[in-house]
Amino acid sequence: MPSYRIQYSKKGPARYVAHLDLMRVFERAARRAGLPLAFTSGFNPHPKFSFAAPLAVGVDSEAEYVDLELSDVLLPSEVAKRLSASLPAGIAIGEVHVVPENRPALMTMVDRAAYRVEGRLSGTLTDAELESAIGDFLAQPEVFVERKTKSGQQKRYDIRPGIFAMSGTVKGDIIFLEMELKSGSSGNIRVDEVLSALQEKLPLLLKAGGFAVSRTGLKFIPRESVD
Amino acid sequence: MDILDRILLEVQKPARYAGGEWNAVCKDWDGVKVRIAFAFPDVYEVGMSHLGLQILYGLVNSRPDSLMERVFAPWPDMEEKMRENKIPLFTLESRRLVRDFDLVAFTLQYEMTFSNVLNMLDLAGIPLRAGQRAGNYPLVIAGGPCAFNPEPLADFFDLFVIGEGEEVIGELLDAYQAGHRRGLAREELLLALARVPGIYVPSFYRVDYNEDGTIREVAPVRQEVPERVVKRVVRDFDRAFFPVRPVVPSMGVVHDRIMLEVLRGCTRGCRFCQAGTIYRPVREKKTETLLKQAAGLVGHTGYGEISLTSLSTGDYSRICPLVTELLGQHGRRGVNISLPSLRVDSFSVKLAEEVQKVRRSGLTFAPEAGTQRLRDIINKGITEEDLMEAVTAAFLAGWPAVKLYFMIGLPGETMEDLDGIIRLARETLARGRSAGVPPGRLRATVSASSFVPKAHTAFQWEPQSTLTELKEKQAYLAGRLRGRGLVFNWHDVAASFLEAVFARGDRRLGSALEYAFRLGCRFDGWTEFFSFERWLEAFRRAGLDPSWYAYRRYECDDVFPWDHIDTGVSKQFLALEHKRAMKGGTTADCRLGACMGCGLCPGLAVEPEFAGGNGNAIV
Numbered sequence A: 001m002p003s004y005r006i007q008y009s010k011k012g013p014a015r016y017v018a019h020l021d022l023m024r025v026f027e028r029a030a031r032r033a034g035l036p037l038a039f040t041s042g043f044n045p046h047p048k049f050s051f052a053a054p055l056a057v058g059v060d061s062e063a064e065y066v067d068l069e070l071s072d073v074l075l076p077s078e079v080a081k082r083l084s085a086s087l088p089a090g091i092a093i094g095e096v097h098v099v100p101e102n103r104p105a106l107m108t109m110v111d112r113a114a115y116r117v118e119g120r121l122s123g124t125l126t127d128a129e130l131e132s133a134i135g136d137f138l139a140q141p142e143v144f145v146e147r148k149t150k151s152g153q154q155k156r157y158d159i160r161p162g163i164f165a166m167s168g169t170v171k172g173d174i175i176f177l178e179m180e181l182k183s184g185s186s187g188n189i190r191v192d193e194v195l196s197a198l199q200e201k202l203p204l205l206l207k208a209g210g211f212a213v214s215r216t217g218l219k220f221i222p223r224e225s226v227d
Numbered sequence B: 001m002d003i004l005d006r007i008l009l010e011v012q013k014p015a016r017y018a019g020g021e022w023n024a025v026c027k028d029w030d031g032v033k034v035r036i037a038f039a040f041p042d043v044y045e046v047g048m049s050h051l052g053l054q055i056l057y058g059l060v061n062s063r064p065d066s067l068m069e070r071v072f073a074p075w076p077d078m079e080e081k082m083r084e085n086k087i088p089l090f091t092l093e094s095r096r097l098v099r100d101f102d103l104v105a106f107t108l109q110y111e112m113t114f115s116n117v118l119n120m121l122d123l124a125g126i127p128l129r130a131g132q133r134a135g136n137y138p139l140v141i142a143g144g145p146c147a148f149n150p151e152p153l154a155d156f157f158d159l160f161v162i163g164e165g166e167e168v169i170g171e172l173l174d175a176y177q178a179g180h181r182r183g184l185a186r187e188e189l190l191l192a193l194a195r196v197p198g199i200y201v202p203s204f205y206r207v208d209y210n211e212d213g214t215i216r217e218v219a220p221v222r223q224e225v226p227e228r229v230v231k232r233v234v235r236d237f238d239r240a241f242f243p244v245r246p247v248v249p250s251m252g253v254v255h256d257r258i259m260l261e262v263l264r265g266c267t268r269g270c271r272f273c274q275a276g277t278i279y280r281p282v283r284e285k286k287t288e289t290l291l292k293q294a295a296g297l298v299g300h301t302g303y304g305e306i307s308l309t310s311l312s313t314g315d316y317s318r319i320c321p322l323v324t325e326l327l328g329q330h331g332r333r334g335v336n337i338s339l340p341s342l343r344v345d346s347f348s349v350k351l352a353e354e355v356q357k358v359r360r361s362g363l364t365f366a367p368e369a370g371t372q373r374l375r376d377i378i379n380k381g382i383t384e385e386d387l388m389e390a391v392t393a394a395f396l397a398g399w400p401a402v403k404l405y406f407m408i409g410l411p412g413e414t415m416e417d418l419d420g421i422i423r424l425a426r427e428t429l430a431r432g433r434s435a436g437v438p439p440g441r442l443r444a445t446v447s448a449s450s451f452v453p454k455a456h457t458a459f460q461w462e463p464q465s466t467l468t469e470l471k472e473k474q475a476y477l478a479g480r481l482r483g484r485g486l487v488f489n490w491h492d493v494a495a496s497f498l499e500a501v502f503a504r505g506d507r508r509l510g511s512a513l514e515y516a517f518r519l520g521c522r523f524d525g526w527t528e529f530f531s532f533e534r535w536l537e538a539f540r541r542a543g544l545d546p547s548w549y550a551y552r553r554y555e556c557d558d559v560f561p562w563d564h565i566d567t568g569v570s571k572q573f574l575a576l577e578h579k580r581a582m583k584g585g586t587t588a589d590c591r592l593g594a595c596m597g598c599g600l601c602p603g604l605a606v607e608p609e610f611a612g613g614n615g616n617a618i619v
């Protein structure tokens, strides 16, 4: 059955839609759009959506992906048009293209995610000071954060291997950070973990709070290395 | 990033406050004359499951001159952040302040939300008491079942709407605009609104008390207002507004599906049931109307499930053809049908069998009482045989579990009735075993809620059982409903007690409620937040004895605090029903053809309506 890879953005009120609720949102949108959904077999059939990488609640994104299987062939542009008109405020469809059947699950193909962070500083900071703080941060061989395991225990986890790049600028009392982090089904790093670890090198961030975070892109593992 | 978006990052489930759902309507503020905030005094997931909200929202927003936006009770974590950051209560659609609206309309679905009502007013920056709202504050209004005894909230609301809202809301909006054009001051505006049938403005009524604390009289203080406010009934239910573009939440809510209201009202006449009185008469929509609405709803919402809602959907006179048609039209697209309430008979089980492919959860039946004698007292017209046939049919159809709902503390209850509950539960298990349900999966869950005497019912004269008695009864059942396959659930008796206090309360309770709110009572319907001690402290400070309200046995000719609210069902009829109950006599459903003389149809000039024509009321 034909499968489509759909790129979409998630902003405005939709950034508060939790990842677990997205399936429901897309299923209903697809039904409103009159798309011929393909369903899993079994007692409790559900439509075949496969999402790329979970996005934390409250984070904007320009580049989210979902694979969707239909029971009939439609032009990708038709899928895009119909879905666009049926999604709630803040979710907008970008590119849609056909993907081959039996492809690996989208989630397993995600490798990295790029983020932009914007926040207010609690004091003054120059670009040079910011650059050296980031330099110090990245120079650390290990950066440990506390994580809760499924059983509720605290665990120390080294996020440093999952931080691939970071840069930043300051405009007045607003700080902008860009970072590229490991994403996907294993080794996923969250932006808030990075920010709280960064605060040790950059105490000015401490009282800032309330960062506006957007995901600006996802990088996939090249096809060859998956096959 | 604005401060609201910042705190939304710090609370649980921020989607509760984000808006932007499919079909949400955000109209131009300056392009309309009247703006209403619909306030639901419970959390988003509960409020968005309420059909009445969707009806009024669709209706008001379909008028070019008006807009309606939604607001729900903020969960305690959000309330804390809002207070800390001085963010007043705002609506979801436009994030405007609730106090900037012309009208703030609360729906009163259950007594345990009353403290949330006060909290929301306070968060909105609106003075709690109607008398302190002179000047530019919105009119604070309310409707819903609890408005049928509005007295405990009388001090806090400018007006109440009694009965069904579909027609009266339009009249209210018209009268409001007319009053505004004439430049009426608040009191005169309220007086003009009080002339709209079904609108009750409590400040125009004076309550006199007898020496023993009972009510002597509730009488108008202005001659322009009616002595009794008669409830509104939609004239033509089949043609009444019904929203086919309801707001579709993006997060999971309690009833996350299409709610298609197939009929309104129930005349089975259970004597404890307030809904049976206030939603009379029975009116069914035509099957064609329902099919059209269902098609619109499926297309405009994208839901994969249609729930056929009403007080008793199995009573719909053309239920079989309706279900068959709906399945035929939408089944292929993966749309399921569900029936929220099942009658206790094998017919209903067959119906459930037809619509439910998955049999994971159990079927629910409500015999309400454990013996025939007590079921006759409450006029629950089912027999033990009906119940056994129903559970057997359920087991044979593949459901491994059933839930049985009972009430304890009913008038006339004895230990035999409790033993009856135990016996019925065991008998149910026995039926399951003979039907071949694997012992490991077989389950009978018994839920026992506590009887709460409600205004406008045949049992409104009756006291509630004491807290001690109810606890003893629960313990008795819990001790005996043990063993393989048996599960016993019960409700907090303190919450039922409080519900009884307010259900039959009067205006004096307003001060207890205000103390309770000041002491921090919130979300009293949620066990994790309910604090009985705080409530008792509130009553102490108000100098009121809550037991006086809950445990009072009224005399036949006593005046009730709600006597000036007219449901159309006469007090004489209820008194007669009460007498019959005490003698164990039953009363038939007027759906079966014979009018039982409740007074409603002649009084309100309405008639029951049935989908197959009025000779076809019976399935």
Ligand code: SF4
Binding pocket: B267, B280, B281, B282, B590, B591, B594, B595, B596, B597, B598, B599, B600, B601, B602, B608
């Ligand atoms: S007046 Fe008669 S027919 Fe009408 S609701 Fe009452 S009992 Fe039924």
